[in-house]
Amino acid sequence: MASSRSSFAALLRTWRDRLSPADAGFPVTDARRAPGLRREELAQLAGISVDYVLRLEQGRARNPSAQVVGALARALQLTRAERDRLFRGAGLLPPRDGTVGTHVPPGVQRLVARLGDVPIGVFTADWTLVRWNSLWSALLGDPSVLPAAERNLARALFGDGPAHASMPLVRSERGPDAFAASIVADLKEAVSQYPGDPGLDRLVRELREASGAFARYWATETAAGHTSERKTVGHPEVGDVVLDCDVLIVPGADLRMVTYTAATGSADAEKLDLLRVTGGRTVARLP
Structure with missing residues (x-):
């Protein structure tokens, strides 16, 4: 379980750092010291607290729900394959075929x-x-x-x-x-x-x-x-x-x-x- 949490945390940090703020609808200014999203921006997009994002990235938060993981996948603009990796990293089965899709390309x-x-x-x-x-x-x-x-x-x-x-x-x-x-x-x-x-x-x-x-x-x-x-x-x-x-x-x-x-x-x-x-x-x- 600890290994699963570590994998999920690493994926979350990697994909947050990868996403351009401009592509997520945030202004890009000279004050930014890193190219990716800030934690508060990811929290805003996913509809969760900044503290929860921090605990997820540190591996301290256990068992995020499928709803939370899905919201994070959309906020991070993941591909379908990446979304499935994030679900598995959280110890969850990816959304199955035959259900209403919530993945936004x-x-x-x-x-x-x-x-x-x-x-x-x-x-x-x-x-x-x-x-x-x-x-x-x-x-x-x-x-x-x-x-x-x-x-x-x-x-x-x-x-x-x-x-x-x-x-x-x-x-x-x-x-x-x-x-x-x-x-x-x-x-x-x-x-x-x-x-x-x-x-x-x-x-x-x-x-x-x-x-x-x-x-x-x-x-x-x-x-x-x-x-x-x-x-x-x-x-x-x-x-x-x-x-x-x-x-x-x-x-x-x-x-x-x-x-x-x-x-x-x-x-x-x-x-x-x-x-x-x-x-x-x-x-x-x-x-």
């Missing part, structure tokens, strides 16, 4: 970090948010203040937990019914693709029990999946922002990149620019 993570003038969120097949940039937080609130399990769009729409309580004022041109039905249709598709995923099964069962609306949508004929559309975001600081919301599929990863854009020179683009500068609010929200 390094190239996708670099896009999210570098396209700072566009709000971008990356979602898994069950509409769990696993990556976002600072403008996404400024527009829709900081998802990191929500528990990881609550960063799910279906829970925000139909659940009764923190995600639902923090649901932002977003109006779709298709109307609320069409939008909600399309999210349920996507979950139906995910269930057909990943019938053995226990987390997905639990999500659907909980929402069917908690929400009559979800149960009705689930029992009806499958609607069209969630696609690109125009949305109005009611922001508490800059007012209504009308944006084109596009859903881009990541080939080979079963991920969705959701982006919000406005025409150059428009009033809505100016509002986005203002939010980019000010950082917006920090209340956790999902689209």
Whole structure:
């Protein structure tokens, strides 16, 4: 067990030192004495404490959970093979095939970090948010203040937990019914693709029990999946922002990149620019 902890700690330190702060969305200044991420930056990206990162790197923290290791793998922008090595180093089995994937390829993570003038969120097949940039937080609130399990769009729409309580004022041109039905249709598709995923099964069962609306949508004929559309975001600081919301599929990863854009020179683009500068609010929200 001590050897396993040592291997995990060494991998964590090596890959933290390797990752460029710019690729992770952090500014690079002359004050940096090392090329890689700082511990506090890795902690911020992974949603854990700096002290826990330190104890993991020193081999003092025992038995990190699969959720923590997965978050670290995404924060470090590991390849799938490297992610599996990190899981094994922690004494865990890597995520198995046939379950909803949460791995975000390094190239996708670099896009999210570098396209700072566009709000971008990356979602898994069950509409769990696993990556976002600072403008996404400024527009829709900081998802990191929500528990990881609550960063799910279906829970925000139909659940009764923190995600639902923090649901932002977003109006779709298709109307609320069409939008909600399309999210349920996507979950139906995910269930057909990943019938053995226990987390997905639990999500659907909980929402069917908690929400009559979800149960009705689930029992009806499958609607069209969630696609690109125009949305109005009611922001508490800059007012209504009308944006084109596009859903881009990541080939080979079963991920969705959701982006919000406005025409150059428009009033809505100016509002986005203002939010980019000010950082917006920090209340956790999902689209």
